[in-house]
Amino acid sequence: MSAPQDEAPQDEAPQATTGGPAAAVATGTADGGGHGGGENDVKDDGGKGGGLAPPVWLAVVFLLPALLLLGFLVVYPIVYSVIRSFFDADGAFTGADNYVGIFQGEARLTAVRNTLVWIVVAPTVVTILGLVFAVLTERIRWATVFKLVVFMPMAISLLASGVIFRLVYEQDPDKGVANAAMVALHDTFAGGGASYPGAAPRQGQGVPVRSEGGAVVGAAPVEPGRTALLPLLRVRPEQLPEKPTPAAQPPAAGPRAITGTVWFDFTRGGGGAPNAVDATESGLPGVKVEAVRDGEVAGSATTGDDGTFRITGLSAGQYTLRIPADTFTAAYGGAEWLGGTLITPAIIGSYLWVWAGFAMVLIAAGLAAIPRDALEAARVDGATEWQVFRRVTIPLLAPVLTVVLLTLVINVMKVFDLVFVIGGGDPKASVLALEMWTESFGGGQNQGAGSAIAVLLFVLVLPAMYINIRRLRQERK
């Protein structure tokens, strides 16, 4: 049940969210237009009878189609969303309940918190990464190739990126590349791990072995000259040798030696006698068995192909046989990328992959426009490269960096596709834009609550828009 749902949000949610910034642009330009009109009027008054400017009615006629379109497509939806947000699912007036509701309940609060994390972390990291890439590519050969590769993810739709990263973050190291890499790294430094992870003794009374703190120990003490049986269960087929050797009865133990068998005590197809070596059961090779007395290891041996072992050189006394815990510890499986704590950072990671190229290209363009002589002058004055970067490049780049950062902030507020696809509906990954869609169309069927979230997002976008517009105006002056 993925494809149609995947498409639906694309149609609906981004539209609703983009309503915000687009509208803000519209009001901005409308303001500018109004202002300009005012100036024209003043000019008209000044140069009476000049008649160079068109009459007001003509200007209105020319503006009318644009105004109608903007009003119909932008202003009306915004106004209606605001009105709708004061009514509940069935259309009854509820005052500000929908707005209060955004901050009530665990799921909603998680969405609010995640949105804040996104706004703070994602644009900053993307901008820094873009800056680093842009500065580095200035100095390397093959810079175009590098830029092309970093920019490439921008050409992939966010939905497809989400599907890709779902696979990357797959829990099973055999499927997910993130965990495969972590397991490979871990095993390189910490050793390959256990030979029989998950294997365990039989549960219940009267069994010859039992589990003790991860290790498996014999239930009864053994003296030299005797034999012992150490049956194990839950051995996975892939842990057995390709051609398992049938388990053998323990060989006769000479003086000062203990012999025994470690084997997989499960007859294929069932029916074997428990705790007895049956003909078709396989021995477990390569298991280390220790003879322990008073907490000290007095001797040890490793089992052969048929599962038998012989511990020699033991003095008289009572020994407990032990298979150490590291034989059984489960293999390292990597991180739980899509679990409660890592899921939002993991999705932000995929966002970096997509947007780093965008930041890099814009910043690189800004970098190319910096006057070289400023940098040269600083170098001639004896500034180190770091100082040049910190004191000259960054200040000159500041306007570009602001644009990139603000664009990303606005973009991050409506992040939806990645969260929808990678999170798969997990409430721990939810953000406001996703919550808005779920509330209105994705099962909640409460367009009032959805509208309230949309209005909140719109309000959150406004400061970013305001800064952008003010900066544009300053530049024009």
Place this chain on the structure above:
Amino acid sequence: MRISRRLAATAVAAGMLVSAAACGGDDGDGDGGAGGDGALKGVTVEVAAKWTGPEETNFRKVLAAFEKKTGAKVNYASTGENTDAYLGPRLSAGNPPDVAILPQPGLLQQYAAQNKLKPLDAAAVKEVDANFAPYWKELASADGKTYGVLAKAAYKSIFWYRTAALEDAGVQPPASWADLVKAAGTLQDSGTTPFALAAGPQDSWTLTDWFENVYLSQAGPENYDKLAKHELKWTDPTVAKALTTLAEIWGKGGFLNGGVSGATKTKFDASVTDVFGQEKAAMVYGGDFAAANIATTKAKVGTDAKVFAWPLTGDTKPALLGGDIAVALKDGKGAQELMKFLASPEAGTVWAGLGGYLSPNKNVKPDAYSDPVAKELAAQIQQAGDAARYDMSDLAPSAFGGTPGKGMWEALRAFVSNPTDVKGTQARLEKDAAAAYK
């Protein structure tokens, strides 16, 4: 919704040739044979359903049988995945198809409340009474009027298992829940993980099906109906008992492929292929529609992959169904005749012979099914008789029963992560249900 996709996924170049061929001739024969009922010559009936691919082909063959019988001409229209989005505008424009197949009972209730449905006439109601258990009639009724016929069912009270895994462990398909838990233990001892559980947030509907089966068997159909209508609170002791029962399997990390952390991220498709493709586990829950997923692996349905009935957790043999309901949207003899036909064992028998179909119609004999697994499932549905029930989560408001990350889906998913918290899960379910039902 999901069912059709699953089947469609296996579609191999389904043609529309069949329908083209079927629409043409044969009118003469049909008229002659059917006598009075054959008076529909010249009447055109439009039917809308979401089916595509092989499902559409098969349905068209059923419609062809109707054409042959009555002499009417039937046009098929595909609604796409979202039936409401297709029918809504056509209903508003006053130009609906004569008959539509609705994927959820909720939609029937919604349209009935808006007075957009035409009730079945006496002859069609008689046909329904003769062939369906009262529960199915009631499901397709509103305000005492019968509007619909459950045309096609999905059967959800089964486990799929890998034959080789159970044989290796020397385990027989279990009949009771205690046997199932015991069999799972034996499988684990043999080195095979017993279950693949699809508890990923997008597919937690499988968890609701687990719960519904256990609850239906344990608490009985009457309590099931009350809980489905939220007349019984989720804090009821029967719910606690069902959750405790589920925890006997969900609560053992070693029983689940990938452990709890793996299971809570597994999608339904992956849970099926983990069992039959990667052979990482022995059993998986999935309705009859899981056959389509198994077909993507090397395993053969019927030999490598088999089903056993949901083990008893109480006195009732659970039989949980989902399915599509036919309704008439326009007056007219054609629409009513087609509804009557769809309610008849005749239509079900034709359909059953084509495959990919299950009928809740008690007069469609299991022998009519061409596919051995379907035959077995049909027999199970018939055995269940009046105790069969519709999927509870599909009867509930979608905010509670059909939304990833919300309501029943997420509450049960959280329970898989924390299977000792019966009380907390109940409180959460009740809180979400109270908000959704209103």
